[in-house]
Every structure is written in C-alpha cells, then in structure tokens.
Amino acid sequence: MTYVIIGAGPAGVTAADTLRKADPSTDVVMIGSEPEPPYSRMAIPYVLTGLIKEEGTYLRKDDGHYDANAIQYRQGIVASIDPAKKTLKLEDGSEQAYSKLLIATGASPVKPPVEGLDLPAVHHCWTLEDCRNIIKYADKGADVVLMGAGFIGCIIMEALAERGVNLTVVEALDRMVPRMMNEAAGNMVKAWCETKGVNVLTSTKVTKIEASGDKQDTLKVDLDSGDQIPAHLVVVATGVKSNIGFVEGSGMKTEEGILVDEFMRSSVDDIYAAGDCAQGPDFSTGAWAVHAVQPTAVDHGRIAALNMAGKPAPYKGSLNMNVLDTVGLISASFGKWDGIKGGDHAEAIDTDNFRYMRLEFDGDKIVGALSLGRTDHIGVLRGLIQTEVPLGDWKQKLMADPHLIADAYVACSQ
Amino acid sequence: MQKSLNIDPEKCTGCLQCELACSYDNESVFNPAKSRIKVFSFHEKGRFVPYTCTQCDEAWCMHACPVDAITLDKATGAKIVHDNLCVGCKVCTIACPFGTVNYNADTGKVVKCDLCEGEPECAKACPTDAITYVDANWTGLDKMRAWAEKTDAGQATA
Structure with missing residues (x-):
C-alpha cells in the first residue's frame, strides 16, 4: 500500500501527517513542485516585511519532521496520471506508483491579458x-x-x-x-x-x-x-486558478476544480482531491465550490486522509471565510455575507471609526457575516453559522445591535 | 490524569476576579480587556458566564495555523501560541468556532488561554468555585466539546 500526495502545501502536509497517524505501517510519498521544504504561501508577506526569514514560512518547524514520520518528500512536477495502471508520470520521465492518490496541487496566479507582463520588474x-x-x-x-x-x-x-x-x-x-x-x-x-x-x-x-x-x-x-x-x-495579483491541467485525459470530472464528494473522492477510483484544486461541498449553498483559503485546505487534507485510510469521515462542507488586515484595518467575512433572498439583515456602520458589522439571517439563524475594525471573539461567527444556532429571542437583540455576536453565542450555546 | 477548567455559571457572581488575575499574570496589568477569560453578563436573567478556550481536541486554531505556531502541550493538553513563530495572520481567530483566540494589535500576535502551565490563575482567583481546575473526565467541558463536534463535521465514524 502506497499513499501518494501530489502537492506539499497545507492540504498536502496535513494529509500526510493525518495518514501517518491513521495508518502507521504504510508508505506515504509527498511530491512537491518547488525546491524548498513545504512552506506556507500565506506567510510570504511576513517575509517581505522582514518579520520572519524564509524558514519562518515552513509548514512544520521541527527538524526532520518528514523523515521522523516516514513521509517520503520528493521533488518533481507531475505531468499525467494513468488511473488504469495507477501510476503517475513526472516531467523528468520518472514514474510513481500509487495505491491511493491525493491531488493537492493548489492554485496558481492568473496572468491577465495585458501586454508587458513578461518584463523583468x-x-x-x-x-x-x-x-x-x-x-x-x-x-x-x-x-x-x-x-x-x-x-x-x-x-x-x-x-x-x-x-x-x-x-x-x-x-x-x-x-x-x-x-x-x-x-x-x-x-x-x-x-x-x-x-x-x-x-x-x-x-x-x-x-x-x-x-x-x-x-x-x-x-x-x-x-x-x-x-x-x-x-x-x-x-x-489578479486572481488564482486551480492547478488541474495535468488531470486532463484521466477521465476525472472537473469544473473550476476537481469535483469531489463528501468523502473528498474524485470521480476516478482511489483518487481524492483537497485544497485549492478541489471543488468540494459548500456548507452555505449545498453546491460545489473552490474555497481557496487556509482553513478549508487543512480541513480538506485531514478529511481526505481519514477517508483514504479507511476511516469514513463525511464532510459537511467548507464555509467560505476570510480574515484580512489592510494596513491595520482588520476585516472578516463568513458564509453568505451577501445574504439570501428574502432573509433579514442587521447592520451597524460607524464610518468615522471604521467599524462595521453586518449579519445575514435565514429565519432565526445567521448564515453570513461581514465585520470591519473588530478582532475580539470574531470566531463565534463561524460557530453561529456552522452549528446553525437557533437564536430565538437573540435575533431581535442582534437586529438592534449586531455587535452582540459573542453574547448571543454564549447565551444560546452555554 | 489530565485536568481541565470546569466552569459552573450557576456559581458565578460576576466579580471579574478571574479576568483581573488572568490579565495580571499574562500581561502584567489589571485590565479585563486583556484577559483570556471573559465573563459574559446577562443582566436580564441575573446570569454570569465565564468563557474561555476549552482546549478542544479538534483544535481548529492549531490545525489552521500556517506556520506551526500553535502546538499541543502534552502535559496539560493546552494549545499554546508561540510568539516567536506567530506571524499575526489571524487565520486561527476565524477558524476557532468559539471565538476564544483573539488578535492583539499591540503585539501583532494572537492570544489564547494556555492554562498557565497547569496552574490556571483564573481558577485560583475565583472565590465561589465557579471556575475550578479538575480531572478532565467529569467536567462540563464535554458539553462544549459535543457542541464543537457539530461544527465542520469530518469526524471519523470508525
């Protein structure tokens, strides 16, 4: 039995670690396309500011993490998959056999059709x-x-x-x-x-x-x-798209990304997908979406790995969410931040102080939120949305003051 | 035997000694705004609920961290933020469905309860035993953990 993971980003590394824990005896091979230890793209801005050195971006900080966990990390670019023979062909001509395969190849920046983008600077x-x-x-x-x-x-x-x-x-x-x-x-x-x-x-x-x-x-x-x-x-920085070109010809169903079911399985036997290249169940809509964010990548990686290892773990779907710091102003968005048809919303806007909170409801549940200028207890928005907390009386209190999210969460859950 | 914080809102009087003890021990100031435990007041019902991280097994904060800056303290079970590795990206603050990891703009790092290396100051300061530090097996935290399991799914069923 050989588990092969294509991609060494957060989804790939989380999957490798999860596979190792779930199934200590099998081979785990992780193939990365860049000449570095697995690292986090999210941390790159902090190298630019000088807060950390390149090593600060590495996904695992303990020396020899991959060797110590018998995760074979090899470098190369996968050119094609042969699902009938269960092999991968790499661009250097070598082959890699797999028993079960996880595609976690991430995404790449899009180059808009503008003349001059190839200039040196x-x-x-x-x-x-x-x-x-x-x-x-x-x-x-x-x-x-x-x-x-x-x-x-x-x-x-x-x-x-x-x-x-x-x-x-x-x-x-x-x-x-x-x-x-x-x-x-x-x-x-x-x-x-x-x-x-x-x-x-x-x-x-x-x-x-x-x-x-x-x-x-x-x-x-x-x-x-x-x-x-x-x-x-x-x-x-004009957007990214899933790295799925190499699956062409394998018969795998794709749209924006590789279509996966609630067990993170693609349409091809024994091939799974996770992270920015995977189009999986969307918690908010019930449809399929690419949510190219860190929390989704690690959830996908962990859930795909459990299922690959024969521990069935159905996924309720990823919640679209983001947190952003724009030169010191912190914002976050969750789920259906643009609301649903016929749903109520609550909004508090304080332009002078750059504070904003908007909640979107479906009945007495919150389905989406948008906040600016607030950092305390912001995660409860994920909890409120994803555990579908019925708010009862608290809906009216939130309609009057949407900043009471943490109070509402504690009152309704504790 | 691993211990955990047991919170009994019925015994809480809203005195905020826990918040003061937490902020003083961790930030060297008596400032509830800097406390990692917060007492929510529901005056209409005369109810007070101390609220902090449950050190949940799922540990979304730890898994979501892109730079391995949150790790498990095997002795206490606490999920610990390492300031030297944290880049302040705040992903953990939205990944935690309890909202118990918060960003501190003054330091540019995130802050969460670390169980004070196994001697939580909030529990020591609580005069009514609303917050106790006891064997993990029988705490009300199970309720919160069960709640946590409804978030996200992806629980192995076998």
Whole structure:
C-alpha cells in the first residue's frame, strides 16, 4: 500500500501527517513542485516585511519532521496520471506508483491579458522565488504598482506598504476586496488605505506595461483612464486558478476544480482531491465550490486522509471565510455575507471609526457575516453559522445591535 | 490524569476576579480587556458566564495555523501560541468556532488561554468555585466539546 500526495502545501502536509497517524505501517510519498521544504504561501508577506526569514514560512518547524514520520518528500512536477495502471508520470520521465492518490496541487496566479507582463520588474507574489524577486525591487520610496485589490492583493499591499514603498493599487472592479465585501465595507477599506498613504484606483484597468528607458522607474504603466504611472516594480495579483491541467485525459470530472464528494473522492477510483484544486461541498449553498483559503485546505487534507485510510469521515462542507488586515484595518467575512433572498439583515456602520458589522439571517439563524475594525471573539461567527444556532429571542437583540455576536453565542450555546 | 477548567455559571457572581488575575499574570496589568477569560453578563436573567478556550481536541486554531505556531502541550493538553513563530495572520481567530483566540494589535500576535502551565490563575482567583481546575473526565467541558463536534463535521465514524 502506497499513499501518494501530489502537492506539499497545507492540504498536502496535513494529509500526510493525518495518514501517518491513521495508518502507521504504510508508505506515504509527498511530491512537491518547488525546491524548498513545504512552506506556507500565506506567510510570504511576513517575509517581505522582514518579520520572519524564509524558514519562518515552513509548514512544520521541527527538524526532520518528514523523515521522523516516514513521509517520503520528493521533488518533481507531475505531468499525467494513468488511473488504469495507477501510476503517475513526472516531467523528468520518472514514474510513481500509487495505491491511493491525493491531488493537492493548489492554485496558481492568473496572468491577465495585458501586454508587458513578461518584463523583468513585473512579478507575482505567490512563491518564495517571487518573494525574493520582489525584495530586490521594493525598496523604501520605490514606485510600486499593485494590480488587483482582491483578498491576496490586499495582503500583499499591507506588506508592500510596510516596506515603505510609494504604492498605487489598481483594481478593475468598483471596490476593494469585491469577493469578500459589499460596497459599504469595501469603500471603508478604500478610505482607510488612502488615509494610510496608499493610492487606490478602483474601476480602473491596466491596459499595458512598457519599458520606459528610465534607470530607476524602468516601467510605464498605462491605465484605461488615460493616465500613465511610472513604476520600479509591478506586482500582479489578479486572481488564482486551480492547478488541474495535468488531470486532463484521466477521465476525472472537473469544473473550476476537481469535483469531489463528501468523502473528498474524485470521480476516478482511489483518487481524492483537497485544497485549492478541489471543488468540494459548500456548507452555505449545498453546491460545489473552490474555497481557496487556509482553513478549508487543512480541513480538506485531514478529511481526505481519514477517508483514504479507511476511516469514513463525511464532510459537511467548507464555509467560505476570510480574515484580512489592510494596513491595520482588520476585516472578516463568513458564509453568505451577501445574504439570501428574502432573509433579514442587521447592520451597524460607524464610518468615522471604521467599524462595521453586518449579519445575514435565514429565519432565526445567521448564515453570513461581514465585520470591519473588530478582532475580539470574531470566531463565534463561524460557530453561529456552522452549528446553525437557533437564536430565538437573540435575533431581535442582534437586529438592534449586531455587535452582540459573542453574547448571543454564549447565551444560546452555554 | 489530565485536568481541565470546569466552569459552573450557576456559581458565578460576576466579580471579574478571574479576568483581573488572568490579565495580571499574562500581561502584567489589571485590565479585563486583556484577559483570556471573559465573563459574559446577562443582566436580564441575573446570569454570569465565564468563557474561555476549552482546549478542544479538534483544535481548529492549531490545525489552521500556517506556520506551526500553535502546538499541543502534552502535559496539560493546552494549545499554546508561540510568539516567536506567530506571524499575526489571524487565520486561527476565524477558524476557532468559539471565538476564544483573539488578535492583539499591540503585539501583532494572537492570544489564547494556555492554562498557565497547569496552574490556571483564573481558577485560583475565583472565590465561589465557579471556575475550578479538575480531572478532565467529569467536567462540563464535554458539553462544549459535543457542541464543537457539530461544527465542520469530518469526524471519523470508525
């Protein structure tokens, strides 16, 4: 019996550890595509700010973790799967046999169709290699343009701002973090960032990047507004997509990601998928979704591994959730933050103090939430939504003051 | 025998000695806002509920941490935040469905109950035994753990 995991991110490493605990006697092979120990992309911004060194991003901190747990970590890029022979072919020509396979290949940044993205001072911020490249350019005072103010873009923005660069953020949609925030919250984030000295251009597209001939600002960034911004560095954060190209021809069902059932099984026998490449059950909608966030990756990895090891563990579905720090303003979103048809909502908005709370209800249960400027007990929103707490009297109290989430949770659960 | 905090809201008078003891021991200030245990007051019903981390087995905070900064203290069962490794990403604060891991903007790290290395100050300070530190087997925490199991699913059934 050989368990093979493709991918060495949070989903892959969690699965490897879980398999090892669940089934101590079998072989576990984890294949990573990058020349580093398994690390967390989420931690890269903190390398940029200098808070940690590269080693600080490693997913497991104990020396020799993988050897000590008999997890064979090999480097390589998987080119194709042969489900009939139960083998993988790697790009270097070698093969790897599997008894059960977990695909946890994550996602990659999308390159928008804009001319000039191949110029030397244009980078994604996705890998440690990207991080090293950005550090070379992002000196104090340097002119930097960030394309994309989505969730990932905003995390990078925070790190670039902390490096003291002269930062302009260009977002094609009408507000910041459009996929995790409504207009009111997105606009508050924008106003906050502007008070912190970040130039934010929403409803604006980069049309072209070209070499300028200047020694310092080697790039000129053309905008659809007609303006042109000089830049020493351009960072591209315009979304990600699942890494599933290599499963073509295997007969596996895919949409945005690899479709998996409640046991994290793909449509092909003995092949499972987890994390950013998996399109699994969505707790809020009952449909299938790619939730490319850390908590979902580790839940997926753990649940897939238990099922692979013959310990049936059905999954109720992932809850879409995010937490974000935009230059010091902390926000979080959970579940159906944009509400459901016919559902009530409660909203408290304090523009002057950058505080916002919005709750979305289905009957007397909370199904989604959005908060800004608050950090205490924020996790109860996950508890309230995912355990479907019937609020009874507390619904009216929350309608009057949605900040009472922790009180409501404690009152209804204890 | 591993111990855990046992909380009996019926005995709590809302005196907040636990909050003061916790903040003083951990943060060197008498400031309830910095306490890792919080007493919720429901004045209409005259009810007070001390509330903190249950050190749950699922430990969503620990699993969700992207940099291995939360680990299990095998002696006490506590899930401990290592400040030298925590990058302040806050993922654990949304992953914990009890809301008992909180971000401290002053330090840029997250904070949670660590059971004071097996001698919890809140229990020592409680004058009415609403908070006690007792053998884990018979605490009311089982109720909270059962509650926890409804979150997320993915419980092995075999």
